[in-house]
Amino acid sequence: MTPPELLNPTMSRRVFIGATAYVVSVPLFASILKTDNELIKIIDKGQFFTPEELTILTDVAEIMIPKTDTPGATDAKVAPVLDGLMVTWANDQTKQQFKTTLMQINTLARDTYQQSYTGLGCADRQQMITELDKAAFTAQTTQLSINYRRLKELIFHVFYSSEEANPDFVLIPGHYYGDLTKSQFEKVKRGETL
Amino acid sequence: MTEEFDVIVVGSGITGGWAAKEFCEKGFKTLVIERGRHLDHPSSEYTDMQAPWQLDNRNMAPEAYDDEGRYAMLKAKKGKLKTDTIQFFADDKEHPYSYPEDKPFMWTRGYHLGGRSITWGRQSLRWGPKDFEANAKDGHGVPWPIGYKDLEPWYNYVESFVGISANKDGIDALPDGDFLKPFEMSCVEQHVAKNMERAFKDRRLIIGRAANLTEAKTQHTEVGRSPCQARAYCQRGCTFGAYFSSLSATLPAAKKTQNLSILTDSIAYSVDYDEHKGKASGVTVIDAKTKQKRQYKARVIFLCASALGSVQILLNSKSQTFPNGIANSSGAVGHYIMDHITGTIGFGDVPGFEHKYSYGRRPIATYIPNYRHEPSEQVDFVRGYGYQATAQSRKMTGTTAKSVGIGAAVKAKANKIGQWQFKALMYGEMLPYYDNYASLHPTKKDQWGIPLLHIDAEVKENERKMIVQAAKDLKEILAVAGCENTTIREVPADRHIVVGNRTHEMGGAVMGSDPKTSVLNKWAQSHDVANLFVTDGACMSSCATQNPSLTYMAITARAADYAAKLLNQGTL
Numbered sequence: 001m002t003p004p005e006l007l008n009p010t011m012s013r014r015v016f017i018g019a020t021a022y023v024v025s026v027p028l029f030a031s032i033l034k035t036d037n038e039l040i041k042i043i044d045k046g047q048f049f050t051p052e053e054l055t056i057l058t059d060v061a062e063i064m065i066p067k068t069d070t071p072g073a074t075d076a077k078v079a080p081v082l083d084g085l086m087v088t089w090a091n092d093q094t095k096q097q098f099k100t101t102l103m104q105i106n107t108l109a110r111d112t113y114q115q116s117y118t119g120l121g122c123a124d125r126q127q128m129i130t131e132l133d134k135a136a137f138t139a140q141t142t143q144l145s146i147n148y149r150r151l152k153e154l155i156f157h158v159f160y161s162s163e164e165a166n167p168d169f170v171l172i173p174g175h176y177y178g179d180l181t182k183s184q185f186e187k188v189k190r191g192e193t194l
Numbered sequence: 195m196t197e198e199f200d201v202i203v204v205g206s207g208i209t210g211g212w213a214a215k216e217f218c219e220k221g222f223k224t225l226v227i228e229r230g231r232h233l234d235h236p237s238s239e240y241t242d243m244q245a246p247w248q249l250d251n252r253n254m255a256p257e258a259y260d261d262e263g264r265y266a267m268l269k270a271k272k273g274k275l276k277t278d279t280i281q282f283f284a285d286d287k288e289h290p291y292s293y294p295e296d297k298p299f300m301w302t303r304g305y306h307l308g309g310r311s312i313t314w315g316r317q318s319l320r321w322g323p324k325d326f327e328a329n330a331k332d333g334h335g336v337p338w339p340i341g342y343k344d345l346e347p348w349y350n351y352v353e354s355f356v357g358i359s360a361n362k363d364g365i366d367a368l369p370d371g372d373f374l375k376p377f378e379m380s381c382v383e384q385h386v387a388k389n390m391e392r393a394f395k396d397r398r399l400i401i402g403r404a405a406n407l408t409e410a411k412t413q414h415t416e417v418g419r420s421p422c423q424a425r426a427y428c429q430r431g432c433t434f435g436a437y438f439s440s441l442s443a444t445l446p447a448a449k450k451t452q453n454l455s456i457l458t459d460s461i462a463y464s465v466d467y468d469e470h471k472g473k474a475s476g477v478t479v480i481d482a483k484t485k486q487k488r489q490y491k492a493r494v495i496f497l498c499a500s501a502l503g504s505v506q507i508l509l510n511s512k513s514q515t516f517p518n519g520i521a522n523s524s525g526a527v528g529h530y531i532m533d534h535i536t537g538t539i540g541f542g543d544v545p546g547f548e549h550k551y552s553y554g555r556r557p558i559a560t561y562i563p564n565y566r567h568e569p570s571e572q573v574d575f576v577r578g579y580g581y582q583a584t585a586q587s588r589k590m591t592g593t594t595a596k597s598v599g600i601g602a603a604v605k606a607k608a609n610k611i612g613q614w615q616f617k618a619l620m621y622g623e624m625l626p627y628y629d630n631y632a633s634l635h636p637t638k639k640d641q642w643g644i645p646l647l648h649i650d651a652e653v654k655e656n657e658r659k660m661i662v663q664a665a666k667d668l669k670e671i672l673a674v675a676g677c678e679n680t681t682i683r684e685v686p687a688d689r690h691i692v693v694g695n696r697t698h699e700m701g702g703a704v705m706g707s708d709p710k711t712s713v714l715n716k717w718a719q720s721h722d723v724a725n726l727f728v729t730d731g732a733c734m735s736s737c738a739t740q741n742p743s744l745t746y747m748a749i750t751a752r753a754a755d756y757a758a759k760l761l762n763q764g765t766l
């Protein structure tokens with residue numbers, strides 16, 4: 001079910017591109033960049049998702065966590081990891097829920113723009129997902145809201161647990177310091193002794 | 195494997211490892227019986243060398259576990275089931291226990307070689323003289339038959355082998371030992387500690403006392419241990435052997451002697467009793483895989499299967515002399531079940547340190563020892579509480595995974611280094627109540643035909659009053675600490691507090707001088723059966739406020755020394 005506020009034709013058409021321009025990263029699956037609407041179209045079938053679903057997933061994840069001066073969701077292989085998790089982690093209900101969510105996003109695109117999600121221009125896709133995000137946390141009881149929030153949480157989890165999102169992660173710090181100035185902190189991070 | 199030994203130790207966790215080491219080093223052929231699987235050290239099951247992106251399923255346990263109702267209590271405890279450590283916890287679906295419907299009890303177990311020594315938090319605190327005097331003083335529970343002085347040399351003994359990093363704080367309630375150098379307190383913790391010392395006569399914030407090697411001495415390197423690398427991944431197992439576990443420390447020491455035999459996948463079903471000799475003759479085990487029963491004989495039996503595990507074995511060991519379970523002429527087996535209680539948590543931001551940073555992950559928190567031993571006019575409860583506290587690093591700003599916001603602007607602010615925050619969690623002493631008890635379920639059995647342990651325990655008025663006062667005290671502490679945006683959470687008086695939640699379950703075979711009211715004497719030796727000892731948490735007559743495992747270790751080493759003397763004298 002689509003939340004009513006998203007079906008509202010007066011929905012703001014403000015383009016929501018975020019702070020920086022859209023920068024394209026290449027996912028693990030074989031793909032082509034549709035230059036007309038800057039969409040990465042996935043050609044491969046995943047272990048669980050269809051190419052069409054992976055295309056939406058990759059795009060939605062990148063809208064949520066775009067590449068900026070730091071890596072984005074596509075760089076962090078969020079869609080392929082999520083595809084794998086559907087096989088190794090998700091139960092049947094979650095599998096169904098995620099398929100449904102991607103389908104609902106497509107339906108939302110059709111209802112709002114009279115076009116499939118993958119047919120939308122880049123700005124419209126970003127605007128739609130941004131509005132969906134707002135609506136999902138306002139009207140929390142609709143099925144779309146529940147499904148979207150779950151998908152978002154997982155996308156964030158996969159991204160923020162990725163190597164790309166954790167460039168400062170140190171497996172073996174070797175020592176704990178609790179009282180460092182900024183310059184001492186930077187020095188220790190570089191592996192230099194104090 | 196020969197089936198006759200000098201000593202049988204049931205359980206290979208913190209206490210079983212100690213019993214095994216002590217007996218083996220004293221030259222006794224020792225058999226350790228462990229219900230769980232074998233683990234090497236380092237083990238292929240350790241995940242401490244994995245980065246977040248390398249953990250199975252990005253550290254999420256398969257959802258099928260939820261569907262199948264597996265690890266339900268662990269989930270209740272931790273909120274989420276994670277793949278980095280789940281292998282070191284027992285699944286209560288596979289290993290069920292029972293409790294009254296309205297009084298859930300949390301029994302967190304680790305069924306594998308090493309037991310919960312793999313996953314423990316390593317906070318290693320001595321009890322103070324007043325802790326051993328409390329029962330006699332206020333009349334709750336059975337008076338302790340030992341005092342601090344009896345254990346002091348054994349604290350020294352176990353601490354030097356374990357390697358405890360700590361500061362000598364000079365606090366009566368928390369006696370000092372011969373420690374390794376302490377971990378550093380963060381700038382904010384130092385600030386809070388100073389403010390507390392200035393403002394209060396009684397409350398002190400100190401660095402936690404960790405069973406992690408800040409430096410490796412000969413007795414540590416001899417068994418292959420090396421210093422802590424400040425990763426705080428201890429629960430995943432430590433390839434460096436930097437924290438104390440049976441796998442890294444006591445079992446390797448025992449193995450070196452060639453006196454150790456270990457039997458894994460073998461569930462101690464009962465301690466067998468020889469009616470003619472009036473002694474325990476050995477242990478009957480059930481093979482966890484084939485479900486076949488076997489018997490092993492020994493001159494001395496040490497039960498170290500964890501407090502409730504040992505109670506279950508005692509109650510299930512029925513004979514003509516002991517129809518209600520071995521060593522149970524008093525009827526006290528199973529009674530006085532305790533755990534630490536927490537019902538108050540508080541936290542707040544500490545401003546003024548925005549220019550300061552931390553590096554590394556310290557594997558221990560800070561600690562506020564119990565300052566309420568003495569009755570005071572302001573309060574109407576007995577005993578007291580301390581707090582586990584921390585401000586070891588700045589909070590991260592987090593992400594909008596569960597709130598509105600996506601896109602570049604949101605991403606730019608996500609997971610950045612944020613404010614310093616100080617938080618503290620109360621650890622209160624639960625009184626030893628006779629009617630908090632564990633018994634064998636009359637009808638329900640596990641897949642090995644062993645009656646389920648039924649645990650019926652609740653906190654009462656004294657603990658509820660403590661929680662209210664602990665919240666008031668914490669408010670004062672946070673104010674003195676200079677905290678802003680403070681939050682104090684207190685469990686409402688009408689909400690059930692799940693006993694067992696702190697994983698410090700104790701009692702069930704308490705020590706005491708009177709065989710009519712207690713199960714064990716001052717050596718943790720059965721009053722009824724001279725060659726049977728119970729040295730895990732079951733023997734504790736009260737629970738104090740300190741994390742208890744160091745005290746179990748001291749009691750175990752002391753009991754083993756005593757039993758060894760009796761063995762050498764031929765008395766056992």
Ligand SMILES: Cc1cc2nc3c(=O)[nH]c(=O)nc-3n(C[C@H](O)[C@H](O)[C@H](O)COP(=O)(O)OP(=O)(O)OC[C@H]3O[C@@H](n4cnc5c(N)ncnc54)[C@H](O)[C@@H]3O)c2cc1C
Pocket residue numbers: 204205206207208209210227228229230302303304305306307308309310311313314315316317318460461462463498499500501503504507697698730731741742743744746
């Ligand atoms: C997450 C966590 C954090 C903790 N933090 C701290 C802390 O900071 N400080 C502290 O002092 N304590 C802490 N504890 C508690 C500590 O782990 C226990 O007090 C300690 O492990 C008890 O030692 P034990 O030998 O009695 O039992 P365990 O270590 O649990 O070992 C018992 C062993 O007996 C085996 N066993 C059980 N039944 C049978 C049977 N029938 N037959 C054969 N074998 C059997 C089990 O498989 C297990 O290997 C923590 C525990 C957990 C889980």
